[in-house]
Amino acid sequence: MFDGLFDGYTRSILIFAGINVIAAYSFFAPFKTGQVSLGQAGFMAVGAYASAILTQKFGVHFALAMLFGGVIAGIVGFLVGFPALRIRGIYLLLLTLGFGEIIQVIALSWDYVGGAQGFRQIPFNPRTLDYVVGVILILIIFFARLERSSLGRAMDSIHQDEMAAEVMGIDVVRTKLFAFALGALIAGLAGGLYAHQATYMDSTTFNIMLAVEILMFVVVGGSSTYWGPVLGALFLTLLPEFLRTLREWLELLPVSWTNFFPTKQAYDFLHEFLDFENAKRLIVYGLVLIVMMIVRPDGILTRDGLRRFTWPKKASPQGKPRHV
Amino acid sequence: MIYQQVINGLMLGASYSLVAIGYTLIFGVLGLLYFAHGEVFMVGAFVGLYLVLYAGANIYVALLGATIACAMLGVMSVYVAVRPVAKDRPLAPLISTIGLTIVLQNLAVYTFGGQQVGFPETIRQQLFTFGPITISSVQLFILGVAVLLMVSLWLFIERTRIGRAIRATAENHETAALLGVDVNKVVLVTFAIGSGIAGIAGVLDGVKNSGISPFMGVAVAVKGLIVMLLGGLGNVPGAMVAGLMLGMIEILSAAYIGTTERDLFSFLILILILLYKPTGLFGTRTAEER
Numbered sequence: 001m002f003d004g005l006f007d008g009y010t011r012s013i014l015i016f017a018g019i020n021v022i023a024a025y026s027f028f029a030p031f032k033t034g035q036v037s038l039g040q041a042g043f044m045a046v047g048a049y050a051s052a053i054l055t056q057k058f059g060v061h062f063a064l065a066m067l068f069g070g071v072i073a074g075i076v077g078f079l080v081g082f083p084a085l086r087i088r089g090i091y092l093l094l095l096t097l098g099f100g101e102i103i104q105v106i107a108l109s110w111d112y113v114g115g116a117q118g119f120r121q122i123p124f125n126p127r128t129l130d131y132v133v134g135v136i137l138i139l140i141i142f143f144a145r146l147e148r149s150s151l152g153r154a155m156d157s158i159h160q161d162e163m164a165a166e167v168m169g170i171d172v173v174r175t176k177l178f179a180f181a182l183g184a185l186i187a188g189l190a191g192g193l194y195a196h197q198a199t200y201m202d203s204t205t206f207n208i209m210l211a212v213e214i215l216m217f218v219v220v221g222g223s224s225t226y227w228g229p230v231l232g233a234l235f236l237t238l239l240p241e242f243l244r245t246l247r248e249w250l251e252l253l254p255v256s257w258t259n260f261f262p263t264k265q266a267y268d269f270l271h272e273f274l275d276f277e278n279a280k281r282l283i284v285y286g287l288v289l290i291v292m293m294i295v296r297p298d299g300i301l302t303r304d305g306l307r308r309f310t311w312p313k314k315a316s317p318q319g320k321p322r323h324v
Numbered sequence: 325m326i327y328q329q330v331i332n333g334l335m336l337g338a339s340y341s342l343v344a345i346g347y348t349l350i351f352g353v354l355g356l357l358y359f360a361h362g363e364v365f366m367v368g369a370f371v372g373l374y375l376v377l378y379a380g381a382n383i384y385v386a387l388l389g390a391t392i393a394c395a396m397l398g399v400m401s402v403y404v405a406v407r408p409v410a411k412d413r414p415l416a417p418l419i420s421t422i423g424l425t426i427v428l429q430n431l432a433v434y435t436f437g438g439q440q441v442g443f444p445e446t447i448r449q450q451l452f453t454f455g456p457i458t459i460s461s462v463q464l465f466i467l468g469v470a471v472l473l474m475v476s477l478w479l480f481i482e483r484t485r486i487g488r489a490i491r492a493t494a495e496n497h498e499t500a501a502l503l504g505v506d507v508n509k510v511v512l513v514t515f516a517i518g519s520g521i522a523g524i525a526g527v528l529d530g531v532k533n534s535g536i537s538p539f540m541g542v543a544v545a546v547k548g549l550i551v552m553l554l555g556g557l558g559n560v561p562g563a564m565v566a567g568l569m570l571g572m573i574e575i576l577s578a579a580y581i582g583t584t585e586r587d588l589f590s591f592l593i594l595i596l597i598l599l600y601k602p603t604g605l606f607g608t609r610t611a612e613e614r
Contacts, residue, residue, distance in 0.1 A: 036415065083599050089414070090357055094553055095598045098591040101546070105591070109584040116584075208546060212422055219415050279434040282426055289423030294408045297416035 011129060015197050017237040018132035019190050024217035024229035025139045026187035031223055032152070033179040034159035035084065038211045039096030040187045042103040045206035047073040047188025048195040049113055052122045055196065062125045062196055069192035070185045077184020081177045088162075100211050108203035118202030125196035135189055136230070143226035155179055220292050222299030225306055232299065239288065240281045247274040327457045329579045330572065335463055335532060337571020338470035342525035343544050344551035344563040345477065346518025352494035352558030353514045359421040360401055361522055362545025363428035368394045368523025369443075369536040370436060376444055383446040383531065387469070390523040398519025399512050406511075425541075432538035440537040443530040466528045473521060474564050480517075481560055490514055494558050550594045556604025566605060 006014065026040050051069030054060040060068070080099055084092055113119050125131070146152035154175050157165040166172045195201055213236070221232020250270055258267040292300075343365055350358045371393040372386040381389065405420040450461040481487040492500040493510045501507045529544075530536045551570050555562025570590055578586040597604070 083595075087598060087602060090557075091553075091598050091602055093357070094549060095595060097546070097549070098594040098598070101591045102588060102595075105584065105588045109582075208542070215415075216419055216422065219419050223415075279430040279438075282430040283434065286423040286426030286428075286430065289426065290405050290420045293405075293416045293420035293423070297410040297413050 012197070013238070013241055015129050015132055015193075017234055018129070018136055019194050019197070020214075020217060020233040020237045021136050021230050022132070022139065022190040022193070023187060023214045024221065024233040025143065026183045026185075026190060027214045027218045028143070028223065028226070028229045029183035029186060030176075030180045031183075031218060032146075032155040032159060033176045034088070034162070035176060035180060036089075036093050036215070037084075037096040037180070037183065038093050038208070038215065039080065039099040040183065040214045041206040041208070041211035042096075042100035043073045043077055043184040043187035044191035044194065044210070045100075045103050045107060045201075046076050046184075046191065048191030048201060048206065049107065049119065050188070051192035052119055052195040052201075053113065055123050056119075056121065062123075062127070063131070066131065066189060066192035066196075069195075070188035073188025073191065074181050074185030077187075078177065078181040080184070081180035084180060085173060085176055097208065097211070100206070100208060104203045104207065107206075114202065116203070118200060118205075119195075120200055122195050122199045122201070124199050125193075128193055128197045132193055135193070139186065140226065140230065147226060151175070151178075216289065218299075220289065220299055222301035222305075224298065224303040225301050227306065228299050228301045231301055235300070236285070240285060243274075243281050243284060247271065250274060329575050331457060331459055331463060333572035333575035334568060335466060335571070336575055337568035338467060339525045339529050339532075339544070339567075340547050340551050340571050341564045341567025342470060342473065342521050342528075343548035344555065344567050345474070345560055346522045347548050347552040348555065348558055348560055348563040349490070349514050349518045351552065352560075353490060353511055354406070356406065356417050357421075357549075358401075358406075359418065359545065360405070360424040360428060361518070361548060362541030362543075363425050363432075364394050364397055364401075364519045364541075365522040365526040365529070365544050366432060366536070366538060366541035367397055367428060368526030369530040369540065370432060370526075370538075371523065372527035372530055373441065373443055373536060376446055383465075383527075386446070387524055387527050390527045391520040394523025394526070395516040395520035397523075398515035401519075402512055402515050425545075429538055429541065436538060438538060440535045443534045443536055445534070446531060462531060466532055469524065469528060473524060477517070477521070478561060478564075486510070486513060547590065550590055553594060554597055554605055556606050559604060559606055562604055562606040569605075 023040060023044060026043065027037060030037050047066075047069035049069075050072040051065040054065035054068055055062060080096075084095060087095060107113060108116055146155075154165065154170045157168065157170060158172055158175060162172055191206070194205075198205075217232040217236055218229050219232070220236060221230065222228030250267070253267070258264055343361065346361050346364070347358065350356065350361070368390040372390040375381040375386040375389045376383070379385075401421070401424055405424040406417055409417045409420045411417070447462050447465050452459050452461070452464065481490060489500070489505045489510050490513065492503065492505055493507055493514075497507060500510075525544075526536075526540075529540070547570065551567045552563055554570060555564070555566035570593070573589055573593065574586050577589045581589075
């Protein structure tokens with residue numbers, strides 16, 4: 001669909017940004033009921049390994065394998081979701097973190113999928129970008145519809161007060177399980193897409209830092225609206241790439257401007273300063289996170305903030321804004 | 325053989341305990357998952373290394389320097405990433421301290437390079453034999469420092485005025501403030517103590533493994549979390565005992581079952597504790613009861 005529109009580098013950046021958007025939605029789904037999961041990287045790993053086994057060892061079509069990976073991850077999510085129902089807050093965070101680590105140990109010690117050598121020679125899917133765009137569109141439409149459905153409102157009410165939701169007749173157990181399994185399924189899809197783009201993965205690919213990053217996408221983007229995960233994932237994935245281009249822009253300045261006394265020194269300093277190799281880029285990334293949480297602890301987008309842009313104007317809702 | 329493994333387990337467990345003490349102190353006082361603690365550990369190791377390499381310091385000066393530097397870092401992190409961030413949104417301080425983690429880790433990579441750096445020999449190697457156990461001078465030193473630290477910390481928390489203030493704040497913020505405890509000061513002191521201990525643990529780890537890297541913090545941070553939970557959130561003696569236990573379990577399972585399964589055990593324990601005994605092994609209150 002997008003053939004020839006981008007060069008290979010831009011294309012791969014866009015694909016990974018898109019996979020991050022999907023991963024962010026996988027965190028968003030359980031979080032809608034108030035469940036904070038650090039296990040989404042683990043579910044991505046389940047989806048990635050399941051689909052890669054199908055394509056590499058059995059020659060199954062990419063789309064089918066990806067769906068299968070998602071379903072498997074969803075089933076695993078359903079099973080993990082049961083014990084996860086009993087606990088919340090920091091305990092749930094640690095439980096899902098433990099799940100992710102256990103998945104990593106399994107990937108490391110299971111020789112069928114490469115073990116410590118990693119899973120090599122996964123077939124490359126040339127149409128990953130189309131798949132990614134398709135999945136993101138489906139997710140946006142799904143979550144937009146969900147927000148106005150009774151199920152979505154049930155999820156929101158569980159997030160705000162589980163006890164009150166239960167008293168109002170909402171089936172808390174079923175709703176939370178559904179949200180958790182749905183999140184795992186979406187993560188599985190993201191993992192399947194990743195595997196057939198990267199063509200190599202090992203036990204450290206889906207590590208705790210990835211799980212943490214997925215959480216950050218949603219919180220930085222704004223967790224009260226379904227546009228938040230898209231914005232957060234794109235912002236945080238493309239920020240380092242943007243920093244990389246700053247220097248190229250500087251180099252566009254004509255030489256005649258920058259070869260005499262004050263400007264030359266300034267140019268040299270900036271040129272040196274803007275040399276964003278990996279560590280420096282990540283330092284900026286970390287600083288942005290800290291500043292973001294000081295300035296906008298609810299994320300860039302909030303539901304109330306978005307309401308200002310909707311047309312026609314709706315009556316503003318009663319009560320306090322939802323804090324996360 | 326088994327005695328030797330027990331010693332190794334105690335060695336590993338001692339560093340887990342020292343890191344987890346900081347976690348549990350900070351969680352007790354603030355109810356906050358402070359993610360950057362592993363990186364404080366790493367910074368401590370590097371401060372110690374540079375003191376030994378470039379200032380020609382001996383191991384005691386290195387330990388002291390790392391403690392002071394890390395205590396300052398801990399206090400600074402309160403001002404940068406904890407205090408300005410809204411408290412009523414539990415995920416915001418989590419993200420800001422993750423941001424701090426990323427900054428610290430990559431500052432270290434930027435300054436020291438991404439490779440593992442060797443830690444010079446600061447203690448003369450010597451072997452002592454007690455019956456069936458052979459223990460090196462390095463191991464003896466590390467265990468000695470760790471035990472000394474834990475005992476003095478325990479006395480500090482139980483016996484001193486400021487220790488009592490820390491316990492009162494952990495019990496209940498508002499009540500402590502009403503009774504005249506300067507809660508903000510207590511938070512700063514807690515961060516300073518927790519971070520200083522993590523710094524010492526970092527130097528000891530460098531001495532033990534004779535090598536450090538900017539990425540050494542992450543694994544320790546995760547293990548520290550498990551130990552904190554195992555010992556009960558906010559329970560300092562619990563964290564000490566649980567750290568030694570986890571170290572022992574890991575070393576013994578690595579020795580007798582297999583090295584790849586070693587982490588599997590610690591995380592299975594984590595999950596079982598979460599599901600069946602969220603109060604920790606020593607029966608502290610859960611976070612919800614706070």
